[in-house]
Amino acid sequence: MEKENDRENAFFEDLVAVRRRLHACPELDFDLKETVGIVGESLDSLGIPWRFVAGSGIAALLEGTEPGRTVLLRADMDALPVEEEWEVPWRSRYPGRMHACGHDVHTACLLGAARLLADRKNDFSGNVLFVFQPAEETSGGALPMIRDGLLEGPAPDGAFALHCDPSRPAGTVGVHRGAFRAASDMFDCVVRGRGTHGAEPHRGDDVIAAACRVVTALHELVGRTVSPAEPAVLSIGSFHGGSARNVLPERVEFSGILRTLKQETRVALKAKIRRTVMNIPDILGAVGEVSFTEGYPALLNDPELADLVLRAAEGVLGKENVAVLTEPSMGVDDFSFFLQRMPGCYFMLGTGTGKGEDAPLHSPRFRPDERCLPAGAEVLAAAALSFLAGDYQK
Template structure:
């Protein structure tokens, strides 16, 4: 069975690669994924997998086995990023300002590949495999609306798994965390109000740009001087805008940024410190700070028992030494966190980086690409995780088919 999954996935390589390149060439953003969703629906329906929409352009597929068993969900995100694709490849984005720079095209193609593998083995499956093709991971968050529209219920999903490409690992290897994998995210918007005056008479105004420069500098000291160096916290100011003319003292400046933490108490502390610093520095310099926080994705915590299960499956499938245990969380985020808040689950980091093939550029780079040799491995791993899941559950926990 192990060899069959990998052998069949490699036989499907051309189809998976072609599908990935098609999606890569036609990136869509947020919830506006009609072309991608239609492609997913068409391919699932060809396999005899029933589909429905959720969260506008999300697609939920259901493959029911011939025997009673648990329900296991497999998730792929589908949206791209607002970025110009600078790669010199035939499948580069056909749309300026839109690009698959985080591998969601690969995630979608691999999950469709897994669906092909599982559909051929329908007669061997127990329970149900639910395929979750999710919109809007990049910012808006498509996981919560999919959950709200029943993606994990009727009947209840017992466990949920997903893959994310990882250019820091080579093809044939995976990164696996047995606990915290990704940070929680908070977004902040800061408006600094001063007073305009002539640029030649700065003493008559309150320079919001100068105040902002001091606020920005002080915010960096939250991490560098008020946080234990071993305590992972990130405070980043990503935009800073203000002023109208070179000879006018700016009366207003705006900043936006993010906070990343991996501990609930430190998450609260970091938000409080950002507020204290912004308001305190602005007040000391005669300006006013208005700060608004938007709560982002929670910390993504893999289920320890299921992570060990994935480790066993991946080692069987890809060979000894294929699994790299990730001892520390990354400061990235992923709204797969909402799925594992609701059900036990694991997000696996799939190696896709090869320096000779120019596929080691980081996520969100305008040169990002993957080593496509990893695609059949990812499809086979997802299929094996789902197919084997029923066999590891005690008979008393196996539900009857509805």
């Protein structure tokens, strides 16, 4: 028993050490030189072969004793342009950058799972594909990795990933069945017309007033065209027009984002946004234009694999530390691209202290309780072993 405790303590300390190394060197988007160096070094120490995919992405394949299924385990590695406020020895070395979303935790947990599974590679059939992904916070690294051949030979049959949740205590897990994260669509709008002096508004088109009417109408779209029982969010985050108090400008620009869970709602609302932006200015004598930038698709957990994760987590953490989540999140994650191609489950890892004072994700004061690390690693490993053992039929 004492030796087992020693092993557990050593495992925890190793995870803390690698997480702190990662936390100290937050890197953005696809520019992850130090981060991939730490990941590659860790994989080399475990004897797991790996390769670069899509530039700074890493794919590592652990083979079992016999042919069988392949399971994909994913962690994102990139940080955020946030100035860290914690004064700790492992704080960010780079001004204006921070692991404020916990991707250092995700990466450390996946490296921990790799260590656990490497120790048991003689006990399972099939393969584990460890995916360390760049650019989740920006343009998305999942799709470039897929397009660069990540899923070729052997093709994964299922996928799992976790994400930090500071609202839940460290050492706990939450699992949702079905649609869990939203699809996102960014939109940029322009209202153009004749500019004029503020004393002679009748000689112009007052594009600021027109744009304000458009924004008001857009804010009414969700509440009046989508069922109150269905989650959908439309937000306008920027609005720019004019440079002088006594001049009505020729141009106003504003931007927003649409988040939806159902594809049919996504398509319908985009069409209504387009009509709103174009028609209201037209009625008022101006011209409205809108362009969309498609973001990530909705993230859909497979209900049976969600149940597999629940059972695996209960076996590792105890039933009292595992919860079934009933409400989806309107946040986004490009793990959804993997789940478009295979069944899988994305679950939440508690990282909070349990005192109700934990800062949210993306905060400069986000600070995960490091007791979450072995829990995340062990649940990922347990879910992979369960999947490879056939505890799932489709």
